[in-house]
Amino acid sequence: MKRAQAEPVRPPRADTHAPQGLDLRHLRYSAADVDAGTFTRASEPLFIAQPALSQQVRRLEQIVGTPLRRRRDGVRPTAAGTVLPDATRDGLSVVEHGVSQTRRRQAGVGRGSGLSTHIAALSGSQR
DSSP states (O other): OOOOOOOOOOOOOTTOOOOTTOOHHHHHHHHHHHHHSSHHHHHHHHTSOHHHHHHHHHHHHHHHTSOOEEOSSSOEEOTGGGHHHHHHHHHHHHHHHHHHHHHHHHTTOOOOOOHHHHHHHHHTOOO
8 A cells, every 4th residue: 555645744823723632642642553553553562551542542533523543344544544643753753852852952962953943844944
């Protein structure tokens, strides 16, 4: 199966915000379940029970307002469910890099660019 090319992650406009209740855990779980193909296989490396993972993905579906998985004969992403994991991977990478840079700066190691610079780079604009 050929994967569609993901569009670059763009920071939200100033007049928009993340849906109420959305957190990084929901996004990590959603990407892991798509990568693994089943809730059971995805739950193991995340160190959570399969029912908890399934429940969190259902919560994410409620937050975004659309089904992200077809749950008959296994778990497969819907058309909408294929968009979020790719964007999630990019966004989580930026956040993880920002956390790493913050820790390095606190420890006095390096003077790299901050999280906002990386977000700007992803959006194609420099600040």
